[in-house]
Amino acid sequence: MCGIVGYLGEKNSKKILLDGLKELEYRGYDSAGIAVLQNGEFSNYKAVGKLVNLEEKTKNYETKGFAVGIGHTRWATHGKPTELNAHPHLGESSYVVHNGIIENYAELKKELINNGTVFLSQTDTEVIVHQFEKNLQTAQTAFDAFSQTISELDGAYAVLLVTASEPDTIFFAKHGSPMLVGVNDENEKYFASSDTPLIGHCTNVNYFEDGDFGYVTSDEMMIMAQDGTKKEAIFSKLTQNKLSAQKDGYRFFMEKEIYEQSDVIADTLMGRVGDEEIIFDELDSNLFDGINEIKLCACGTSYHAAMSASYLFERYSKIKTSLEIASEFRYRSPIMSKDTLFVVISQSGETADTLETLKMAKNAGLKTLVICNVDNSSMVRLADACILTRAGIEKGVASTKAFATQVTVFWMMSLYIAKLRKSISDADISKQVSLLREIPTHVKVSDEMHERIKRLSKRYLHGHGFFFIGRDIFYPLALEGALKLKEISYLHAEGYPSGEMKHGPIALADPELFTIALLPEHLHYEKSKSNVEELSARDSTICAISSREFDKADDFIKIPTCKDYMLEFFEMMIVVQILSLEISIRLGNDVDMPRNLAKSVTVE
Numbered sequence: 001m002c003g004i005v006g007y008l009g010e011k012n013s014k015k016i017l018l019d020g021l022k023e024l025e026y027r028g029y030d031s032a033g034i035a036v037l038q039n040g041e042f043s044n045y046k047a048v049g050k051l052v053n054l055e056e057k058t059k060n061y062e063t064k065g066f067a068v069g070i071g072h073t074r075w076a077t078h079g080k081p082t083e084l085n086a087h088p089h090l091g092e093s094s095y096v097v098h099n100g101i102i103e104n105y106a107e108l109k110k111e112l113i114n115n116g117t118v119f120l121s122q123t124d125t126e127v128i129v130h131q132f133e134k135n136l137q138t139a140q141t142a143f144d145a146f147s148q149t150i151s152e153l154d155g156a157y158a159v160l161l162v163t164a165s166e167p168d169t170i171f172f173a174k175h176g177s178p179m180l181v182g183v184n185d186e187n188e189k190y191f192a193s194s195d196t197p198l199i200g201h202c203t204n205v206n207y208f209e210d211g212d213f214g215y216v217t218s219d220e221m222m223i224m225a226q227d228g229t230k231k232e233a234i235f236s237k238l239t240q241n242k243l244s245a246q247k248d249g250y251r252f253f254m255e256k257e258i259y260e261q262s263d264v265i266a267d268t269l270m271g272r273v274g275d276e277e278i279i280f281d282e283l284d285s286n287l288f289d290g291i292n293e294i295k296l297c298a299c300g301t302s303y304h305a306a307m308s309a310s311y312l313f314e315r316y317s318k319i320k321t322s323l324e325i326a327s328e329f330r331y332r333s334p335i336m337s338k339d340t341l342f343v344v345i346s347q348s349g350e351t352a353d354t355l356e357t358l359k360m361a362k363n364a365g366l367k368t369l370v371i372c373n374v375d376n377s378s379m380v381r382l383a384d385a386c387i388l389t390r391a392g393i394e395k396g397v398a399s400t401k402a403f404a405t406q407v408t409v410f411w412m413m414s415l416y417i418a419k420l421r422k423s424i425s426d427a428d429i430s431k432q433v434s435l436l437r438e439i440p441t442h443v444k445v446s447d448e449m450h451e452r453i454k455r456l457s458k459r460y461l462h463g464h465g466f467f468f469i470g471r472d473i474f475y476p477l478a479l480e481g482a483l484k485l486k487e488i489s490y491l492h493a494e495g496y497p498s499g500e501m502k503h504g505p506i507a508l509a510d511p512e513l514f515t516i517a518l519l520p521e522h523l524h525y526e527k528s529k530s531n532v533e534e535l536s537a538r539d540s541t542i543c544a545i546s547s548r549e550f551d552k553a554d555d556f557i558k559i560p561t562c563k564d565y566m567l568e569f570f571e572m573m574i575v576v577q578i579l580s581l582e583i584s585i586r587l588g589n590d591v592d593m594p595r596n597l598a599k600s601v602t603v604e
Contacts, residue, residue, distance in 0.1 A: 002087075002099040003029065003073040004179060006160045006191030008170050008216060013038070013063040016190075017071035020197030021051055025393065029073035030375035031086035034058070035095040037162050038067035042095065046086040049376050066218075068170050070160045070191075072097040075267060075390045079122025080282060081375060089121060091129035094136075094163035098125040099193055100156035100177040101270050108152065122281075124271075128159060142166045143215055146173075147224070150213050160191055166215075173213035175226075180207045181216065182238060189216045195238060196246055204235040246395075252591040254396030254488070258577050261404045262440040267390040268405045269412075273437060276430040278416040280387065287367060287385055288420055291341045297324040297357045298345035301399040301483065302406060305371075306345050307476035308569075309410035316414040316432070318423035326353040329360075336364040343369045347394065347402040349377025358382055371409055373402055387413070396592045398487040400577050403480060404570070408439060411566060435564050442562065442570045449557075450578055456543070456555055457582035463512040463541070466493035467505065468576070470518035471528050477569060478518055481576030488584040488594045498531035509538035516579070517553070518572050519546035523565035545575050 003024030007016045017034045032054045033046035043061060047053035051073075063069075072087035079085040088095040102108070105124035108131055113119065117130045132149045139145035142165050150159070156176030162169070172179065172191060182190040182202030190198050198205060211226025223231040250256035272279050294313055296306035306323055313321040324334075326344070330353060336342070342361035346354050349372040358379055361368050370383040373391045380386045389405035415432050418424045460466075466485060468478035479495035486493045496505055498517075509515075517532045519525060529550065536542050536552040544553035547561045547568065557579075559571040584591050 002075055002193070004097050004099055004158055004160060004191065004193040005071040005197050006069065006097075006170050006172075007188070008068045008168075008218065009186065009188030010066045011188070013067040013069040014058055014061055016201070017069050018051065018055060018058070020190075020192060021054075021071050021073050023196040023199075024073055024192070024194065025051065029075055030081035030388070031083070032071070032073045033086045033088055034069060034071040035088040035090075035097075035162065036063055036067050036069035037095075037164065037167055038063055038065070040164060040167055042090075042093075042164070044088060044090065044095065046083045046088075048081055048083055048086065066168070068162050068168065070095060070097045070162055070170070075388070075392075085121045085123050087123075087125060089123065089126040089129050091133040093165065094129050094133055094161060096125065096129040096132070096159060096161045098128055098160075099158040099179075100175075102127060102153055102157065103155035104153070105155075124155075128153065128157075129161065132161060132163070136163070136165065142169070143171065143222075146171045146215070147213065158193055168217050169215050171213075171215045172208070174208040175210050178207075180205050181221070181233075182206075183221070183235070187218045189218075189221070194246075194248070198238060199240055202238055205238045206233040206235050251585070252396065252581070254398055254400060254591050255581055257394055257396050257401045258574065258581065259445050260392070261401045261443040261574070264391045264401050264405055265408050265443060266440045267392075268408045269436060269439070270390075272412055273433055276426065276433060277419055278412045278429075278433065280413070280416055282387060283369075283385055283416070285420060287369065288341065288417060290339055291319070291367065292339040293320040293322065293337070294341045294343060295322045295324060295336075295361075296343050296345065297326050297329055297354060297361075299326045299351055299353055301403045301480060302345040302347060302351075302354070304476045304480040304483070305403050305406035305410065306343075307479070308407050308473050309414070311473040311476075312411055312414035313417065316424055317417035317421060319417060319421065324357070326351070326357045330356045334360075336361060336366055338365050340366055341369060342366040343371065344379055344383070345371045345406060346377075346379055347373045347389075347391070347399060347406075349374045349379040351379075355379055355382075371406055373405070397594055397597050398484055398580070398591075400484075404443065404573060407569075407573075408436070411436060435566060438563070438567060439570055442560070442567045443574055445574060445578070449575070453557060453575065453578045454582045456557070457579060457586055459555070460514055460543070460579075460583055461586055463514055464492070465508070465513060466491065467501075467508075467513065467515045467535070467540075468493060468495045468518070469498045469501065469515060469528075469531065470495075470520075471498045471524045471531075473565070473569060474518040474520060474523070474528075474572070477573060477576070478516075480573075481516060481518075481580070484577060484580040485583065487597060488580055488589060488591050489587055490589065490595070491583070498528045501531050501534055506534060506538060509535050509540040511539050511541055513540045515540045515542050516576065517542060517544045517546075517550075519544055519548065519550060520565045520568040520572070521547050522562070522568060545572050
């Protein structure tokens with residue numbers, strides 16, 4: 001969810017770049033930087049943490065007259081969040097910013113090092129600027145060198161590059177990561193990775209297509225297609241409503257965030273999924289020395305992600321795992337032994353109850369780890385170690401992508417620990433790693449699926465409540481589905497393990513009780529199916545979610561056939577999120593700001 005801005009013109013370049021980066025803060029970041037080329041000289045500033053730190057560093061720096069500049073907000077992927085790893089990255093006389101991942105960076109880097117190039121960062125991005133300057137030595141023009149460099153990159157990228165050899169030019173390339181350019185009557189050029197930084201500066205924008213590359217000057221815009229043919233810019237009117245622009249055309253931020261999950265999970269996986277193992281550069285492997293138990297502590301949606309983790313840790317890592325609701329844990333007299341790794345989970349890193357349990361664990365001498373979305377938050381600063389989920393800012397109060405990325409991190413973590421403990425074979429770990437790479441595909445929302453759920457939603461606006469039911473790891477997903485529905489629709493909903501129906505809840509079964517049944521093909525299908533049939537026999541209204549047809553269902557939402565139950569988990573997660581969204585919209589509720597709720601619960 002990194003952000004890019006660029007500017008070519010005669011106004012205050014520093015202010016334009018910093019203001020543009022502010023408009024991208026909602027995407028999330030842990031460091032930021034700008035580079036400005038003016039009168040043949042570069043000025044470069046970077047800072048870790050929030051933009052206020054970068055503003056402080058640049059407070060005595062001003063630009064007057066023509067300049068070209070680029071800026072970036074970064075989520076750490078390759079390398080930790082440090083100033084050296086922050087963008088822009090420097091060559092001998094060039095700077096680059098980049099969103100995405102260069103998949104062949106390791107081989108390019110090795111060749112460059114063998115040729116004498118010195119690298120300052122741990123990032124994949126730095127290879128771009130060094131490869132460009134290597135090609136510049138033999139190319140006829142800087143654009144030829146840039147074109148050759150882009151042809152040598154594998155992966156996803158949005159790139160802006162400026163070089164002292166062409167001081168009035170910004171070079172650009174786009175493949176797999178979003179980028180657009182805006183123009184105005186003053187011959188200024190504005191680049192960004194989304195609309196909002198350009199609002200107020202431009203009225204017309206060109207959205208680059210995959211494979212586009214080229215350059216801009218004050219008087220020229222050269223766009224080339226991937227096959228090397230020249231293209232004309234296709235300009236469209238830029239909305240002047242910043243809130244609407246941030247929503248990218250979606251009705252609510254929650255809807256946008258559901259659709260973003262494919263991209264943010266890809267960011268979560270980036271740099272952590274190796275060829276056959278999981279890599280957590282942010283963790284010291286001795287964190288797990290002497291650990292015989294993992295204790296997970298969280299609230300709300302994060303608690304459901306933690307419950308999902310408990311199944312994965314015991315199944316793959318073969319380590320005893322216990323689960324705690326933070327608001328309860330802090331007020332009892334828990335027994336905490338030093339062979340326990342205490343893990344707290346929080347989207348914001350500021351959840352009051354969870355933060356207090358972290359302090360309790362620290363005081364008891366336990367090793368601590370936080371799974372969080374916000375760098376420099378209270379929990380991140382306090383814990384011994386941290387894994388950032390990289391979900392970007394989540395504006396909808398009802399969490400979606402935060403949950404998805406937390407579960408993704410826990411799946412990776414269960415395999416990371418399994419490797420350390422040799423609890424499952426390398427072949428099994430490799431198989432799971434291969435499945436992890438498929439998650440972004442399985443959380444893409446199809447128009448057909450969304451329209452199907454939207455039509456179904458009108459049948460679920462009344463009645464006396466909902467049961468969401470599932471077995472094994474689909475039980476916490478049932479809890480999360482019920483929580484999403486009640487948060488934004490204000491309808492009563494409960495999540496249950498499927499096998500618990502006959503232990504009391506089935507007494508409520510009648511046509512006005514809606515049962516949302518999670519029926520994964522690859523995990524306890526027949527057992528779960530039997531539980532749903534019991535409800536159907538009592539005339540409960542059944543909505544089944546599965547890849548297999550279920551003849552006892554009143555409504556059926558078909559998910560694609562998957563290789564593994566965990567991929568079914570993510571497919572069903574999308575379904576219950578959209579179902580809650582569409583029911584709430586039909587009821588006329590404010591989806592993004594449900595009554596009585598806050599995004600970050602900082603009081604008990």
